[in-house]
Every structure is written in structure tokens, then in C-alpha cells.
Amino acid sequence: MSHPIEVEGLVRRFGDIVAVAGVDLVVKQGEIFGFLGPNGAGKTTVVRMLTTLLRPSAGVARVAGHDVVSAAGAVRRSIGVALQDAAIDPLMTGRELVRLQAVLHGISRTEADRRGDVLLERVGLSLASQRRVGTYSGGMRRRLDLALALVHEPSVLFLDEPTTGLDPTSRRALWDEVRRLNHEGTTVFLTTQYLEEADVLAGRIAIIDDGRIVREGDPKVLKEAVGDYRLQVTVAPHQLPVARQALAAFGEPRPSHETAVAIGLRAGPATVSAALRALEDAGVPVEQVELDAPSLDDVFAEATGRRLEGASIPDEGGPE
Amino acid sequence: MAVVVVGERDVGFGARVALEQGRALGLRSIRGTLRQPQVWLPGLLFPIFIAAVNTSAMGRAVEFLPGFDGVDSLLDFLLVASITQSVLFGGLAAGSDTATDIQTGFFDRLLASPVSRTSILVGRLMGASVTGALQAMVFIVLYGAFGARVAAGVPGGLLLIAYAMVLALVIGGFAAMLALRTGSAEAVQNMFPLTFIVLFVSSAFFPTESMEGAYRSIASYNPVTWMVDGMRYQVIVGLDWSRAAGSLLVAAGLAALAIFGANMALRARLRRAT
Amino acid sequence: MTAPAIPAPSAFSWVPLALALGHRSLLGILRIPAAMVPLVAMPIFFLVAFSGSFSSLLALPSFPTDNVVSWFAPFAIIQGSAFAGFGIGFATVRDIETGFYDRLLLSPGSRVALLVGPALATVVRAMVTATAVLTVALVMGARIPGGALGLLVLFLAAMGTAVISAGWALGLVFRMPNQRSGPILQLVIFVCTFLSTGTVPLADQIGWTEPFARLNPLSDVLALARQGFVGEVTWAVTWPGLVALGGALVVLWVWAATGIRKLTP
Numbered sequence: 043m044s045h046p047i048e049v050e051g052l053v054r055r056f057g058d059i060v061a062v063a064g065v066d067l068v069v070k071q072g073e074i075f076g077f078l079g080p081n082g083a084g085k086t087t088v089v090r091m092l093t094t095l096l097r098p099s100a101g102v103a104r105v106a107g108h109d110v111v112s113a114a115g116a117v118r119r120s121i122g123v124a125l126q127d128a129a130i131d132p133l134m135t136g137r138e139l140v141r142l143q144a145v146l147h148g149i150s151r152t153e154a155d156r157r158g159d160v161l162l163e164r165v166g167l168s169l170a171s172q173r174r175v176g177t178y179s180g181g182m183r184r185r186l187d188l189a190l191a192l193v194h195e196p197s198v199l200f201l202d203e204p205t206t207g208l209d210p211t212s213r214r215a216l217w218d219e220v221r222r223l224n225h226e227g228t229t230v231f232l233t234t235q236y237l238e239e240a241d242v243l244a245g246r247i248a249i250i251d252d253g254r255i256v257r258e259g260d261p262k263v264l265k266e267a268v269g270d271y272r273l274q275v276t277v278a279p280h281q282l283p284v285a286r287q288a289l290a291a292f293g294e295p296r297p298s299h300e301t302a303v304a305i306g307l308r309a310g311p312a313t314v315s316a317a318l319r320a321l322e323d324a325g326v327p328v329e330q331v332e333l334d335a336p337s338l339d340d341v342f343a344e345a346t347g348r349r350l351e352g353a354s355i356p357d358e359g360g361p362e
Numbered sequence: 363m364a365v366v367v368v369g370e371r372d373v374g375f376g377a378r379v380a381l382e383q384g385r386a387l388g389l390r391s392i393r394g395t396l397r398q399p400q401v402w403l404p405g406l407l408f409p410i411f412i413a414a415v416n417t418s419a420m421g422r423a424v425e426f427l428p429g430f431d432g433v434d435s436l437l438d439f440l441l442v443a444s445i446t447q448s449v450l451f452g453g454l455a456a457g458s459d460t461a462t463d464i465q466t467g468f469f470d471r472l473l474a475s476p477v478s479r480t481s482i483l484v485g486r487l488m489g490a491s492v493t494g495a496l497q498a499m500v501f502i503v504l505y506g507a508f509g510a511r512v513a514a515g516v517p518g519g520l521l522l523i524a525y526a527m528v529l530a531l532v533i534g535g536f537a538a539m540l541a542l543r544t545g546s547a548e549a550v551q552n553m554f555p556l557t558f559i560v561l562f563v564s565s566a567f568f569p570t571e572s573m574e575g576a577y578r579s580i581a582s583y584n585p586v587t588w589m590v591d592g593m594r595y596q597v598i599v600g601l602d603w604s605r606a607a608g609s610l611l612v613a614a615g616l617a618a619l620a621i622f623g624a625n626m627a628l629r630a631r632l633r634r635a636t
Numbered sequence: 637m638t639a640p641a642i643p644a645p646s647a648f649s650w651v652p653l654a655l656a657l658g659h660r661s662l663l664g665i666l667r668i669p670a671a672m673v674p675l676v677a678m679p680i681f682f683l684v685a686f687s688g689s690f691s692s693l694l695a696l697p698s699f700p701t702d703n704v705v706s707w708f709a710p711f712a713i714i715q716g717s718a719f720a721g722f723g724i725g726f727a728t729v730r731d732i733e734t735g736f737y738d739r740l741l742l743s744p745g746s747r748v749a750l751l752v753g754p755a756l757a758t759v760v761r762a763m764v765t766a767t768a769v770l771t772v773a774l775v776m777g778a779r780i781p782g783g784a785l786g787l788l789v790l791f792l793a794a795m796g797t798a799v800i801s802a803g804w805a806l807g808l809v810f811r812m813p814n815q816r817s818g819p820i821l822q823l824v825i826f827v828c829t830f831l832s833t834g835t836v837p838l839a840d841q842i843g844w845t846e847p848f849a850r851l852n853p854l855s856d857v858l859a860l861a862r863q864g865f866v867g868e869v870t871w872a873v874t875w876p877g878l879v880a881l882g883g884a885l886v887v888l889w890v891w892a893a894t895g896i897r898k899l900t901p
Binding site: 119174 | 649652653656657660663664667668731734735736738739740741742743744745900
Binding site: 411414421422423426427429555558562563567572573574577578 | 677688689693696827830840843844849
């Protein structure tokens with residue numbers, strides 16, 4: 043049994059520029075796969091090749107068991123795609139767009155209307171379905187885009203930066219919907235520049251940089267691989283030497299602010315209470331405790347030597 | 363130039379400084395135009411194409427039809443029409459540049475600087491006027507190469523250039539007014555069909571004597587007809603100062619009106635900005 | 637979610653999609669009727685302006701009619717049909733730039749629908765324009781000695797021109813999917829309509845335009861459209877017009893069909 047997405051040695055050149063330089067990937071049935079990378083790393087190029095919108099220069103890609111070049115039609119029947127920027131015609135109503143999308147996939151009119159009703163209800167757009175899309179908010183557009191991608195009940199769903207520019211409420215609503223779809227058996231290929239999004243949703247991730255996959259795997263395992271949890275305790279200044287001594291047994295010292303001691307917890311977060319007890323035993327009153335898990339940004343930094351710019355989700359999203 | 367805008371921030375600069383700033387902004391405007399061939403090239407090519415097609419396809423008109431007395435070739439007849447058409451087109455481009463400046467925020471940057479408010483408008487109009495002169499020269503030389511002659515000689519050629527410069531102020535002023543009122547480049551470009559209509563319902567392409575009925579009456583009351591006829595006389599027949607003065611006066615009157623309107627629009631925008 | 641329950645497309649599965657896309661193109665007109673105004677106004681303006689400015693041209697020896705509106709109305713209508721391609725060209729560029737076109741390209745069906753749908757919409761737009769121009773022409777005093785048959789060949793020529801113009805526009809924007817294609821699109825259509833027998837019959841064209849007008853298939857299409865306005869409809873004028881339409885149709889639709897493949901390089 044083949045996997046929903048299998049990619050071997052995928053390459054795409056634009057003239058002299060190599061946008062994708064030999065990507066290998068496997069996405070398994072029923073998982074949410076996060077595809078991460080900075081802008082210009084090759085994320086969208088890979089997605090466009092997997093969704094048949096761009097022909098690979100070399101390599102093989104099979105989606106839903108079909109080759110993206112020789113069986114492009116079969117791939118298109120099996121996949122749903124929610125495109126970056128939710129490109130939708132502002133003059134059409136939500137319902138008209140769902141109907142058009144259904145016709146695009148060869149679904150009859152009555153069936154299209156039935157599925158349209160279900161999907162619009164599902165994404166919470168029933169009331170707005172007769173309104174022109176031009177009047178929708180950013181969050182509504184993304185939800186409509188998701189409904190459009192689902193109209194032909196695809197087995198693999200591609201979401202290209204689905205929450206970029208959304209406010210926190212809309213983002214969380216979209217995440218919930220993606221999780222729900224995944225529980226129903228849809229395999230999801232999610233590209234995002236937000237590390238938190240991949241962390242929250244994806245069971246497995248791949249990080250692409252400069253056209254190559256630099257890390258791939260379970261986000262938790264990847265994070266643990268780059269380093270220890272960092273424990274930082276704030277104490278009274280005169281207690282600092284004692285505190286340092288008490289914590290030395292639990293891990294190597296780390297940089298910290300002036301009135302604190304920080305270490306990398308060698309045996310993981312399970313030893314936090316033991317470390318705090320050691321401080322208590324040494325007679326050091328603790329004013330504040332901070333525990334920082336390693337982040338995907340640390341994974342990215344470790345793999346590429348750079349931090350991912352704009353990777354954190356902005357506090358203020360677009361208006362909902 | 364007769365434009366004077368004395369806004370509340372327009373103090374502390376003498377006329378010399380305002381003129382210098384106007385010159386700098388005018389140069390920016392000309393440079394901007396030259397660097398966007400897609401803006402001015404159609405304004406040159408379109409009139410040339412129409413003149414070339416009409417001269418060939420309708421060339422026999424000068425033998426058979428009324429109103430072409432003394433005309434050897436339709437190309438001679440169309441020289442003034444081409445200049446007029448090209449200047450109208452180019453002036454609109456200048457106007458939409460102003461609107462683009464407003465849309466991109468460059469206009470606000472100008473307002474935020476201590477630049478004289480007068481020179482913003484003067485700069486644009488000077489730019490349009492110089493571009494108009496260049497357009498007239500291109501047509502005189504190009505059509506000359508294909509056998510068109512200005513009967514009034516060098517003074518006639520200079521008159522045509524002067525006419526183009528004043529006409530550029532007319533269309534540039536109206537376009538700037540629209541740009542300042544609406545702040546939309548699209549609104550200015552929407553004026554394009556209007557200039558086309560005004561040009562067509564005039565004696566620019568065909569003499570009024572060959573027209574009939576209501577169309578003829580409209581054409582004979584069209585100021586474009588008055589301007590074009592006086593200038594065309596210099597091309598077809600020879601130097602006639604009183605006809606030339608008539609044409610230029612009509613153009614100057616319209617220019618004064620347009621610049622007054624643009625000035626009012628600028629004041630209105632400044633009031634909103636402060 | 638279960639596996640897709642949609643069968644592979646049959647040979648004519650593109651028909652409903654073409655109709656749906658045509659319908660979408662027309663929605664633009666229905667929702668923003670103002671968008672149709674330039675398309676209708678421009679040919680009417682040409683009709684009025686040419687009939688007014690160039691009325692005296694009819695005194696030239698080779699003009700087959702003494703009714704200036706009858707002479708220029710078919711030209712304005714064919715011109716309107718040729719310009720109808722602009723609309724579909726610009727709309728397609730906008731769809732490509734916004735990414736909406738990706739949605740259409742992701743359709744598993746045949747690409748035929750992506751060409752036929754917009755062409756249908758172009759024909760409908762051209763017919764709206766033709767009817768409006770014809771009405772104005774009749775009010776201005778145009779006569780149609782060729783009667784109903786004359787009107788039939790006029791509308792046939794107008795429809796054919798609209799489809800050809802859509803083929804040209806689509807083929808161009810598929811190869812140049814950005815706003816820069818606009819001026820080229822317009823210029824070519826503009827030059828083609830003017831280097832023809834649109835304003836003056838061949839016999840009275842004295843210069844370089846004559847050979848262009850003679851070879852331009854649009855001159856034959858114009859003759860086809862115009863015959864009922866200047867006399868009776870005859871087979872001798874009809875067949876060259878039909879051949880010109882058919883030839884241009886094949887060439888420009890091959891151009892469009894090969895162009896759409898370039899969109900997914």
C-alpha cells in the first residue's frame with residue numbers, strides 16, 4: 043500500500059536558479075504533515091509541484107498513488123487545495139463559488155447543492171452564503187476556501203499557509219477544523235511559516251531551507267534532539283553562588299539575567315521538582331521559576347545556523 | 363506663471379526659491395515621464411498610426427471633398443491634429459502621475475517638507491509643458507521627413523511648439539485638478555475617452571465644411587476647432603499672426619481656467635491635510 | 637473522509653464546466669453593469685464620430701452606398717466584437733494574478749472548458765454590444781436593404797469575430813500572464829480593425845494601407861457583415877467572409893489551446 047504522498051529527488055529549476063534541490067518526502071496515511079521554512083525556501087514551489095500546477099524539472103512525486111506528471115488528472119481528483127491568499131472571486135457569492143468548485147470537479151448540480159449546504163454549515167458560513175465574497179472578512183474567506191477544497195471529498199488536503207494574516211480567534215477556529223478533518227481520516231499537508239502552528243497541529247514536520255529538507259520528523263523528538271529544557275530561577279543576589287552550586291548537579295550552566303541562575307536540565311523536565319527541592323535544601327528561597335522547552339526555532343537554528351524571521355505568530359492579526 | 367498658492371505653511375520662501383523648487387519638481391516630472399515609455403509611447407504612436415492610416419486610406423479626400431482647399435496631402439492637414447492628440451494624451455498621463463503621487467504617499471511627503479505649495483503645481487505643469495514642446499518637435503520633424511511642410515516656415519514651427527506648450531497646460535491643469543480632487547489615477551485616466559470625443563467632434567481630423575447637420579454645428583462651437591483651425595492655417599497657407607494669436611488666446615484662456623481649477627483643488631486638499 | 641466518489645470524466649464532461657465558467661464571466665457584467673459601458677459605448681462613439689466626421693467620404697467614387705450610417709454601422713459592430721476579447725483577456729490576467737486561475741487549473745477535467753467558457757461569455761458580450769449599436773444605427777437612419785438575411789450574416793460575422801478575438805486574447809495572456817499583455821492585446825486588435833476596409837473601400841485607398849487591407853481577413857469579414865446594409869446578400873460576398881472567419885478561428889484557437897499548456901510549465 044503506497045503512502046498518500048511520496049516524493050523522491052524532486053528538483054525544480056527556474057532558469058539558472060534551483061528553487062527545489064532534490065527533496066525526498068513521505069507523508070503517511072492520516073497524518074497532519076507540517077512543511078516549514080522561511081519565505082523563498084521552496085515551500086510553495088514544492089506544493090505547486092505536488093498539486094500539478096508546476097512540472098518538476100527532475101524527480102518523482104506520487105500523490106494519492108498517482109504520478110503528478112503522467113496522471114495529473116487523477117491527482118487533481120484526489121486532492122483538495124486551499125491556496126495561499128485564498129484567491130476567490132469577490133463578485134461571486136459563497137454559494138456560487140461552492141457550486142462552481144463542484145462543477146470544476148464534475149459533480150452534478152443537485153449533489154453540489156447538497157454538499158455545499160453541508161460544507162457551508164460546517165465552516166459556519168451558512169448565513170453569509172448568499173453574500174458576495176467581497177464583503178467577507180479575512181477569516182471568512184479562509185473558511186470558505188477550506189470548504190471549497192473539501193467539496194469533492196478529497197483524500198489528501200493541501201493547505202498553503204492557511205492562517206497567514208488571520209487574527210487569533212479565526213486562526214484557532216481554522217486549526218480546530220483542520221484537526222476535525224484529520225480525525226475523519228483526511229491526510230493534511232500543511233505549509234506554514236508559523237512554527238507554533240506546525241507545533242500545535244502537525245504530527246510530523248519537515249523543514250525546508252534553500253530548496254533542501256534540513257530536518258524531518260516528530261516535532262517533539264526534533265526539539266528534544268537540539269537541546270535540554272532550560273530552567274531559570276530568580277533568587278536574592280547574595281544567594282546566587284549557593285544556588286549555582288545546588289543546581290550544578292542537574293545540568294550545565296546557561297546564560298541568564300543578573301539575579302538568576304539558569305541551567306540546561308540534563309534529564310529533562312521531570313527533574314524540575316528535584317532541582318527545586320535541592321535549592322530548598324540549600325536554604326535558598328526561590329522568587330521565580332521559568333522552564334523553557336526547546337522550540338522549533340531552535341531546531342531550525344541548529345539546522346541552518348539562522349533564526350526563522352517572522353516565524354512567531356503576530357499578536358495582532360487582521361480584522362475578523 | 364500666474365499660479366499663486368499661499369497656504370499657511372507657504373511662508374519664509376521667496377519667489378526665487380519657489381521657482382527653483384518648481385524647476386526641481388518639474389525635472390522630476392519630466393524624468394518620470396521619460397522613464398516610463400509605456401506612458402508616453404502610446405501618446406506618440408497612436409496619433410502617428412491614425413495619421414498614417416488616414417493619409418493612406420482617406421488620402422483621396424483632399425481631391426474630392428470640400429474644405430481641403432490648398433491641401434496637398436492629408437498628412438499636412440493632420441499635423442496639428444496629431445500634435446493636439448498627443449499633447450492631450452501626455453497631459454493626462456501627467457495628471458494621473460499626480461494622483462499616483464497622492465496614492466503612494468509621495469504627495470504627503472512633499473507636504474511634510476517645507477517645499478513651497480505653489481511649486482508642487484508649477485512643477486507638474488512646467489513638466490507637462492516641456493513635454494508638450496518635445497512632442498510638437500517630434501511630429502514636425504517626423505511628418506517633415508514624410509513630406510509634410512509648415513508653410514509658415516520657422517516662425518510657424520515655433521508657433522506650433524508654443525501652441526503645444528499652452529495646450530499641455532490646459533489638459534495638465536484639468537488633469538491635475540481631477541487628480542487633486544479625487545486622488546485616484548483611475549479617475550484621471552477615465553478622462554481619456556472624453557478627450558477623444560472632444561477631439562473627434564472638431565475639425566481636427568476632417569474640416570467642418572465637409573460635415574453635416576448637428577455634428578457640424580457642434581464641431582464649429584468646439585474650442586478645439588478654433589485652436590486647430592488657426593494653427594493649421596500656418597501649416598497649409600502661411601504665416602498669419604492674427605489667426606495664430608486667436609488660437610493661442612483660446613488656448614491661454616482655457617489654460618487659465620484649468621490652472622485656476624487646479625489651484626482651488628490644491629487649496630482644498632491642503633485644507634483637508636492641515 | 638472517504639475516497640472520492642467521482643468517476644473519471646467522460647468525453648463531454650467539459651460542457652457543464654464551460655457553461656459554469658461562461659456564467660461566471662457574465663456575472664461580472666450583471667453585478668457591475670458599469671463594466672459593460674466602455675464595451676458598448678466605444679463602438680457607438682465610433683459610429684457617431686465616424687458618421688459625423690467622415691460623412692463626406694461617401695462622395696468618393698467607390699463607395700457602394702450614400703447612407704453614411706449604413707456604411708459605418710457594420711464596422712462599429714465588428715469592431716465592438718473584436719474589442720470584446722479585451723474583457724476576457726483582462727479578466728483572465730486578473731484571475732491568474734490573484735491565484736483564482738489555479739483553482740481552475742486544479743480541475744481534473746479537460747482544459748477545453750477553460751477555453752470554451754470564456755469564449756461563450758465573449759460572444760454574449762459581443763451580442764449585447766451589437767444589438768445596442770444596431771439600435772443606435774437604426775435610430776440614426778441606417779437602412780438594411782438586405783433585410784433579415786442581412787441581419788443574420790451581420791450577427792454571424794459579429795459572433796465569429798468575438799470568438800476569434802477571445803482566442804487571440806486567451807492565447808496571449810496564457811503566454812504573458814501579467815498586465816503588460818494589455819497594451820499588446822489592444823494594439824493588435826486596434827491595428828487589425830483599422831488596416832481594413834472599415835472606413836474606406838479598397839479602390840479608394842491610395843497608399844500603404846491598401847495591401848494590408850486587401851490581405852486582412854477582417855476585410856472579408858467586414859464585407860460579409862456589411863453586404864446587407866449596402867445591398868442584397870450574395871453568395872459571392874458571403875463565402876470569402878466565412879472562409880476568413882474559419883481560417884482565423886482555427887489559427888487563433890490553436891494559439892489559445894497551445895498557450896494554456898504554458899501556464900503549467
